[in-house]
Amino acid sequence: MESLLLFYCCLILLCPSLHPPLPSSISRLPLLSRAMFPLRVPILALLVSLTVGQYYDYDYQPYAQQSASSPNCAQECECPINFPTAMYCDSRKLKFVPIVPSGIKYLYLQNNLITEIKAGVFDNVTEDLRWLVLDQNQITSDKVAKGSIDKLTGLQKFFFSHNNLTEAIIPPSKSLDELKMTNNQLSKFHKASLSGMKNLTSVHLQHNKLTSESLNGVFKGLNSVLFIEVTNNKLKKLPSGMPSSLETFYADHNDISSISAGDLKELPKLAYLRLAYNKLTDAGISAGVFNVTNLVELDLSYNKLKSIPEINEQLEHLYLQVNQINKFDLGSICKFSGPLNYSRLKHLRLDGNNITHADLPSDSANCLRQATDIVFE
Numbered sequence: 001m002e003s004l005l006l007f008y009c010c011l012i013l014l015c016p017s018l019h020p021p022l023p024s025s026i027s028r029l030p031l032l033s034r035a036m037f038p039l040r041v042p043i044l045a046l047l048v049s050l051t052v053g054q055y056y057d058y059d060y061q062p063y064a065q066q067s068a069s070s071p072n073c074a075q076e077c078e079c080p081i082n083f084p085t086a087m088y089c090d091s092r093k094l095k096f097v098p099i100v101p102s103g104i105k106y107l108y109l110q111n112n113l114i115t116e117i118k119a120g121v122f123d124n125v126t127e128d129l130r131w132l133v134l135d136q137n138q139i140t141s142d143k144v145a146k147g148s149i150d151k152l153t154g155l156q157k158f159f160f161s162h163n164n165l166t167e168a169i170i171p172p173s174k175s176l177d178e179l180k181m182t183n184n185q186l187s188k189f190h191k192a193s194l195s196g197m198k199n200l201t202s203v204h205l206q207h208n209k210l211t212s213e214s215l216n217g218v219f220k221g222l223n224s225v226l227f228i229e230v231t232n233n234k235l236k237k238l239p240s241g242m243p244s245s246l247e248t249f250y251a252d253h254n255d256i257s258s259i260s261a262g263d264l265k266e267l268p269k270l271a272y273l274r275l276a277y278n279k280l281t282d283a284g285i286s287a288g289v290f291n292v293t294n295l296v297e298l299d300l301s302y303n304k305l306k307s308i309p310e311i312n313e314q315l316e317h318l319y320l321q322v323n324q325i326n327k328f329d330l331g332s333i334c335k336f337s338g339p340l341n342y343s344r345l346k347h348l349r350l351d352g353n354n355i356t357h358a359d360l361p362s363d364s365a366n367c368l369r370q371a372t373d374i375v376f377e
C-alpha cells in the first residue's frame with residue numbers, strides 16, 4: 001500500500017515535467033497534437049532544412065562576372081566564364097532543350113516549360129555530360145525521343161522530378177550514382193534499366209504510382225545502393241530483389257499490408273526503415289521480421305497494429321503512434337533482462353493507441369534502461 005501511494009505521488013510530481021509548458025497559441029490544439037508538439041518541432045525543422053538543402057544542392061551558381069558567357073554556350077543559356085563546363089538554362093520559360101555544345105558537363109534545365117526532348121540535342125556530349133537536371137518541366141515519357149537520353153553514357157546525377165513521366169526514363173550510364181524521379185506519375189519501371197549500375201547509391205521515387213510489381217527486381221544486384229525512397233506510391237509489399245547494401249528504406253504512405261519473414265533477411269545493413277501510414281496489421285507481420293540486428297530506427301506509426309512487434313535489442317527509435325495497441329508486451333522488446341541483456345531503445349512513441357503509462361510492466365526498468373523518452377499521450 002505504501003509503495004503504491006509513493007508511486008502515485010511520483011506520477012503526480014513527475015508527469016507535468018514530461019510535457020514542457022507550451023506557448024498559449026499552441027495550447028488550444030487538440031490533446032494529441034499538443035502532446036506530440038515537443039517532438040514535432042525539431043523533426044519539422046530537420047525536414048524543412050533537409051528539403052531545402054536537397055533542393056538547392058544542384059542550384060549552386062558559381063560567381064559569374066557580369067554574366068559573361070563562355071563562347072561555347074547555347075545562346076538561350078549561360079555558361080560562366082570561370083566555370084565553363086556548366087550550362088545554366090534554368091527558369092527562363094524554355095519550351096525545348098537547346099543543342100548542348102561540346103565541353104559541357106553540368107546542365108541545368110529545371111523550372112522551364114519543356115514538354116519534349118528531341119533526338120540529337122546531346123550528341124556532342126554523350127560521354128561527357130555528368131549532371132543533368134530536368135526538374136519542374138512538363139515532359140511526358142512518350143516525348144523523350146530515341147537518340148536523346150538513351151545516348152548519355154557518362155551521367156552521374158540524373159534529376160527528373162516534377163514532370164509528367166509515366167514510365168521511368170533511365171540513361172544507359174554505368175557511372176550513375178544518384179537518381180531522382182519524384183513527383184511524376186510513374187507506374188512503369190523497366191526491370192533491366194538499372195542493371196549493372198555499380199555506382200548507384202541513392203534512388204528517390206516518392207510521389208508516383210509505382211506498385212510492388214513494377215519495382216520487383218529493379219534493384220537486384222545493385223550492391224552500392226544505400227538509400228531508396230518510395231513514399232507516396234501504391235506498394236502493397238516490399239519489392240523483391242532489394243539490394244543487400246541498403247541502409248535506408250522509406251516507404252511511408254503506401255498500401256503495404258504485410259512484410260514477410262524473408263524480406264528484411266536479405267537486407268543485413270538496413271538501419272532506417274519507415275513504413276508509417278500503411279495498412280500493416282499484426283497478422284501481416286511474420287514472427288521476428290524486425291528482429292534485424294542493424295536496425296536503428298523503425299517507424300510503424302499510423303498502421304493497424306494491435307501489439308508491439310518483436311524488435312531487436314539494438315533498435316534505438318521505435319515509432320508506433322496511432323495504431324490500435326492495447327497492451328505493453330515487454331517480451332517483444334527484451335527476451336531476457338540481465339546485466340548485459342537490455343534494450344538500446346531511446347525513444348518509444350505509443351501515443352494514439354489504447355494504452356497508458358499504467359500499462360508499462362513494473363519490471364520494465366531493467367530492459368528499458370536507456371529509454372529517455374516514452375510517449376503515451
Ligand SMILES: *[C@@H]1O[C@H](CO)[C@@H](O)[C@H](O)[C@H]1NC(C)=O
Nearest residue numbers: 072073100101102103123124
Ligand atoms: C556539335 O557536333 C556537330 C557535329 O555533330 C558539329 O558540327 C558541331 O560543331 C558541334 N558543336 C559544338 C559546339 O561542339
Ligand SMILES: *[C@@H]1O[C@H](CO)[C@@H](O)[C@H](O)[C@H]1NC(C)=O
Nearest residue numbers: 114115137138139140163164
Ligand atoms: C503535366 O501535368 C500537369 C499537372 O497534372 C498538367 O497540368 C499538365 O497539363 C501536364 N502537361 C502535359 C504536357 O501533359
Ligand SMILES: *[C@@H]1O[C@H](CO)[C@@H](O)[C@H](O)[C@H]1NC(C)=O
Nearest residue numbers: 173174175176177198199200
Ligand atoms: C565508380 O566510382 C568509383 C569511385 O568514385 C570510380 O573510380 C569509378 O570510375 C566509377 N565507375 C564508373 C563506371 O563510373
Ligand SMILES: *[C@@H]1O[C@H](CO)[C@@H](O)[C@H](O)[C@H]1NC(C)=O
Nearest residue numbers: 287288289291292293310312
Ligand atoms: C531474433 O534474433 C535473435 C538473434 O539475433 C535470435 O536468437 C532469436 O531467435 C530471433 N527471434 C526470432 C523470433 O526470430
Ligand SMILES: *[C@@H]1O[C@H](CO)[C@@H](O)[C@H](O)[C@H]1NC(C)=O
Nearest residue numbers: 335336337338339340341342
Ligand atoms: C542474454 O541472455 C541469454 C539467456 O539468459 C543468454 O543466453 C545470452 O548470452 C545473453 N546475452 C548477452 C549479450 O548477455
Ligand SMILES: *[C@@H]1O[C@H](CO)[C@@H](O)[C@H](O)[C@H]1NC(C)=O
Nearest residue numbers: 324325326327353354355359
Ligand atoms: C481499450 O482498453 C481497455 C482496457 O484495456 C478495454 O476495456 C477497451 O475495450 C479498449 N478499447 C478499445 C477501443 O480497444
